Amino acid sequence: MTSRILVKPVMIRWAIETSKLSLAQVTELFPKLKQWLATECELSISEIQKLSKALQIPFGYLLLSQPPAEEPTLLKHRTINNLEHERASRDLLDTIYLMEAKQTFMRESLIDDGFLPHEFIGSVTLNDSPENVAKSICATLKLSTTWNLNDTSALGYLKRASSNAGILIMQNGIVGNNTHRCLDINEFRAFILLDEYAPLIFLNSRDSQHAKIFSLCHELAHIWLGESDFFNDHIQQENHYLNAKAEHFCNDVAAEMILPREQLISYYDPKLSNTDNITLLAKHFCASDLVICLRLKKLNLIKKREFEQLYPALVEKMRQNLALRDSSAGGNYYNTQLSRLDHNFIALVDQKAQEGKILYSEAYELLGAKGKTYDNLIQHLEEQLT
Structure with a gap:
C-alpha cells in the first residue's frame, strides 16, 4: 500500500507564493491542486516529492503545520533603484x-584561532560625513588613490583588498551550483550578512562589472555603520526612516570611494555638455x-531640469544592458568556482580539513566540490596566489 501523508493547504499555498x-x-x-488548496488532503510521497521539486521547496517544509519564519535578521540587500520587495524569493533565501x-x-x-572582533564594524554613524567614512574604508582596505x-x-x-581586511566576499549568479536556478538581478544586486568576526558581502554576478563595484x-x-537593527521590523515606521537615511548615506559613501569629489571636479570639463562629460568620466x-x-547632480554640476531628462x-x-547581458558561467570550471568564493575562506576550509578540525565531507560541502574536483580547486587557488 502506498504511504500517504497529510499536507495542509496553507503550506501548499505558501510554497506556491515563494x-x-x-x-x-x-x-x-498538478491537476489535483484545486482540491489540495481547498481542504487538507493526504498526498503520496511521490506527489509531495514532485511538488517539492517543482516549487523548489525542501520536502520537509511541506509537512509543517505553519510556514516557517524566513526573514534573516542580519540581511540587507541592494536592489535596482533601491526598490523593496515584499517577500524574498526561494532562490534568494536558499x-x-x-x-x-x-x-x-x-x-x-576565527574564534577558535584566537582572533578578535573587527573594530571597523559599527565604527561610524549617520552623523559622520560620507567623505570621512570613504577615507576610513579606503585606509582600512589599503586602497591606492587610483584603485x-x-x-x-x-x-x-x-575584492582582494576587502577579503584581506577580513570581509568575506562571495558572488554567484545561480543558487549554489544549480544552473537551473538563476538569481534575479531585479530582486537583488547584493546583500550583507553582518557579523563582528566574519562580515559577508554577496554580489549577484549577473550584474554588470560597474554595478558590482558600486x-x-x-x-x-x-x-x-554596523546598523543591522535598522532592518528589523520591531518599530516599522522609525526603521523605514532609518533605512532610507542609511541607504542615502551608503550611496554617498560608495560614490565618494569611486568618484572622489576633488578628482571628479578636476576631470569635469564645463565647456562640454553633461552628456559628453558623463561619457568621458565613465571612461x-x-x-x-x-x-x-x-x-554630478549631488555636486550641483547638473541642473535639476537636465537631470530629470538624463536620469530616466x-x-x-x-535595464536594456542587463537584459542583453550573457551571464552564463562558461569558461574554465575552476576559475568560475574561484570567482564565486572568497579565497581566504577556501584556504581556511582546506587548512582545517588538513588539520583534522573538520571532516573532508564538511569541506566538500562548504566549497561545493568533492574528491578530485576539490583537490583540483585547491591546486588552482594555489597557482593563482603564486
Whole structure:
C-alpha cells in the first residue's frame, strides 16, 4: 500500500507564493491542486516529492503545520533603484542559507584561532560625513588613490583588498551550483550578512562589472555603520526612516570611494555638455553613466531640469544592458568556482580539513566540490596566489 501523508493547504499555498511559478502554471502541473488548496488532503510521497521539486521547496517544509519564519535578521540587500520587495524569493533565501553556513564556519574558526572582533564594524554613524567614512574604508582596505582607474582589474582589486581586511566576499549568479536556478538581478544586486568576526558581502554576478563595484562599496559602508537593527521590523515606521537615511548615506559613501569629489571636479570639463562629460568620466573612472550622473547632480554640476531628462534615459539604458547581458558561467570550471568564493575562506576550509578540525565531507560541502574536483580547486587557488 502506498504511504500517504497529510499536507495542509496553507503550506501548499505558501510554497506556491515563494516559488517562481504562477498558480496557473502549478495547476497545469498538478491537476489535483484545486482540491489540495481547498481542504487538507493526504498526498503520496511521490506527489509531495514532485511538488517539492517543482516549487523548489525542501520536502520537509511541506509537512509543517505553519510556514516557517524566513526573514534573516542580519540581511540587507541592494536592489535596482533601491526598490523593496515584499517577500524574498526561494532562490534568494536558499542563497542566504548557503552563505550563512559559510559565515558560521568562518566565525567559529576565527574564534577558535584566537582572533578578535573587527573594530571597523559599527565604527561610524549617520552623523559622520560620507567623505570621512570613504577615507576610513579606503585606509582600512589599503586602497591606492587610483584603485578604480583600471576598468579590467578594479573589481578584483577591491575584492582582494576587502577579503584581506577580513570581509568575506562571495558572488554567484545561480543558487549554489544549480544552473537551473538563476538569481534575479531585479530582486537583488547584493546583500550583507553582518557579523563582528566574519562580515559577508554577496554580489549577484549577473550584474554588470560597474554595478558590482558600486554594490561592494555600498555594502562596505553598511558594514562600517554596523546598523543591522535598522532592518528589523520591531518599530516599522522609525526603521523605514532609518533605512532610507542609511541607504542615502551608503550611496554617498560608495560614490565618494569611486568618484572622489576633488578628482571628479578636476576631470569635469564645463565647456562640454553633461552628456559628453558623463561619457568621458565613465571612461576614466570605473563607474557607470548612471552613477556619474547622480554624482554630478549631488555636486550641483547638473541642473535639476537636465537631470530629470538624463536620469530616466540612463536607467532605461542600464535595464536594456542587463537584459542583453550573457551571464552564463562558461569558461574554465575552476576559475568560475574561484570567482564565486572568497579565497581566504577556501584556504581556511582546506587548512582545517588538513588539520583534522573538520571532516573532508564538511569541506566538500562548504566549497561545493568533492574528491578530485576539490583537490583540483585547491591546486588552482594555489597557482593563482603564486
